Amino acid sequence: MEIKVTLAQTNRTRPQDSALGFGNVFTDHMFVMDYSKDNGWHDARIEPYADFSVPPSAMVFHYGQAIFEGLKAYKTPDKKICLFRAKDNFERMNRSAKGLCIPQIDVDFVMDAMKKLIKLEEKWIPETLGTSLYIRPTIIATDPFLGVRASYTYKFFIILSSVGAYYADGLNPVKIWVEKEHVRAIRGGMGEFKTAANYAASLFASEEAKKNGYDQVLWLDGIERKYIEEVGAMNIFLLIGDELVTPILNGSILPGITRYSVISLAKKWGMNISERKISVEEVFKAHEDGKLTEIFGSGTAAVISPVGEIRYGDKVISIGDGTPGETAMKFYNALTDIQYGKAEDTENWLEVIG
Amino acid sequence: MEIKVTLAQTNRTRPQDSALGFGNVFTDHMFVMDYSKDNGWHDARIEPYADFSVPPSAMVFHYGQAIFEGLKAYKTPDKKICLFRAKDNFERMNRSAKGLCIPQIDVDFVMDAMKKLIKLEEKWIPETLGTSLYIRPTIIATDPFLGVRASYTYKFFIILSSVGAYYADGLNPVKIWVEKEHVRAIRGGMGEFKTAANYAASLFASEEAKKNGYDQVLWLDGIERKYIEEVGAMNIFLLIGDELVTPILNGSILPGITRYSVISLAKKWGMNISERKISVEEVFKAHEDGKLTEIFGSGTAAVISPVGEIRYGDKVISIGDGTPGETAMKFYNALTDIQYGKAEDTENWLEVIG
Secondary structure, eight states, X not given: OOOEEOOOSSOOOOOOGGGOOSSOOBOSXXXXXXXXXXXXXXXXXXXXXXXXXXXXXXXXHHHOOEEEOOEEEEEOTTSOEEEESHHHHHHHHHHHHHHTTOOOOOHHHHHHHHHHHHHHTGGGOOOSTTOEEEEEEEEEEOOBOOSSSOOSOEEEEEEEEEEOOSSTTTTSOEEEEEOSSOOSOOTTSSTTSOBHHHHHTTHHHHHHHHHTTOSEEEOBOTTTSOBBOOOSSSEEEEEETTEEEEEOOOSSSOOOHHHHHHHHHHHHTTOEXXXXXXXXXXXXXXXXXXXXXXXXXXXXXXXXXXXXXXXXXXXXXXXXXXXXXXXXXXXXXXXXXXXXXSSOOTTOOEEEOO | OOOEEOOOSSOOOOOOGGGOOSSOXXXXXXXXXXXXXXXXEEEEEEEXXXXXXXXXXXXXXXXXOEEEOOEEEEEOTTSOEEEESHHHHHHHHHHHHHHTTOOOOOHHHHHHHHHHHHHHTGGGSOOSXXXXXXXXXXXXXXXXXXXXXXXXXXXXXXXXXXXXXXXXXXXXXXXXXXXXXXXXXXXXSSTTXXXXXXXXXTHHHHHHHHHTTOSEEEOBOTTTSOBBOOOSSSEEEEEETTEEEEXXXXXXXXXXXXXXXXXXXXXXXXXXXXXXXXXHHHHHHHHHTXXXXXXXXXXXXXXXXXXXXXXXXXXXXXXXTSSOOHHHHHHHHHHHHHHTTSXXXXXXXXXXXX
């Protein structure tokens, strides 16, 4: 399929790196293609970033049939543009698509389209360490129809956003609220897919956590409400004695690409890494026994995010001394060194596109 | 707040009643208002039905912060326009709003706005029994922002659709697929709110059911996967011996307004009505014992929908003789007689607006 390119009449200016936040500065162009039963994915185009014209009856507004991905392009010191495990994102997008009855995309084609778009938008990639070009591929259901069924038409788009560090406080440890009442996802539900529903389900508890002075919610399993699952914006790792533990994928946890990368590095480094069920009780017991030395999150947005405090009902524990733990920093440095082209890409995770 | 009215330049023609389906014919105008932190709900207007201009980064596309309602206006034989328990819908919408961190609406104001819109669109209300004007109030999150949090801006809109009977086959009994693997909602989740997420979560199993020749999915509880919950588009009632049973609201079941109406009528008629937990095992046992005489669904779209067959794994049972059961018909007739102004509105459910 050919990609038609329509250039923007005026090109805006990228804000200074120091002024960048997360996800509010968009570039001059976007990639869009449409799907219909008769034509499959068609009308692929790069065009000026602009509002979509969407009927009030579009199914995405009513029935949430929408999936997305989040990945980043990095500028290396020698001005190369690099992508980190990008193909894994589009493969996950196809798994999400299947779960939401959305037609599959051609991974190689959308990879090419994305690279073409990024090269066109090169000036939007900030260069300071920690900054990047955030890439948001999205698919939404567009049938103008109020009956409940999978849509017959869809829009796929990729928008780009120049971003600073995800957490405004940088790598300062975050405070995590273990949610006792609300549930994000459940086995047999949508939790393993990157779909709008999971984020909608997270809002109420997240606001509660914020009101109580906590940055993020740690979700428990929806059945026994005993086992820790994920933090919504990231997966979670705990260093207990010499064991690095992360909850095993169970259908209600998003299979994070940074999560896989941490596991790979841990194995390579000869660490004692486990994917297993871990209860919140075990976490607090390990702390009591003095064995819980670090907790950190992993995700595309923040890469690695050390956790300094956890609250579960009335119980509050502090982890570490208020600075990022040694293990968290080791993973953060190793991953960002690969992403920014400062270390050898021994795992073959990087793709240079310009 | 004043409602500014802008009339459409050209008025389209309503299709013949016999040509109407569900949710694909929209009227000439809609009601819209916007929300911002500084101005609250503002800019209330009735304007020509048209596409919205929505940024690709609008939060509703990514994080599913969206709620809606579904209700109907009916034309009586003496040409009055009637609403059925409409205020209950907007009160439920406010409960959904709370659950999704969406600002509350002024129920009296939106009721008035809706009535004004319906009167303007009177010619779009079909008059044949079973047809109606379907009303879809909706709220979507509109911040152009990719961080995960509740949006600061929203759009509320009401669109209207001339509809025929929800099920093309009319009151012919439907076939129901009891879903063993997928879960719609769970205690502590979004199930009791009318939000996009629940419908997204229902698509995969619904498509599977359709492929197997079934019309709808009957969802089980997400924890034990033993207790029946609802059918996605409707709540469910079972007549076992002389007991009319419907699953008790538990946080993962939508509190249907037609469900409440059936319960009220059942009580008024002196029936033995129970809201309680009921396992799928009990349903099959009751059938085996010859005590399960009827199953029917209740919902705004279909009003009452008799169930003629249920499949659970390899087990299939037929209920009734292929025609709607006596109890289902009694509720259907009582409710539609009230809705179409053919019977006295003893419960004070009807509101005449023109």
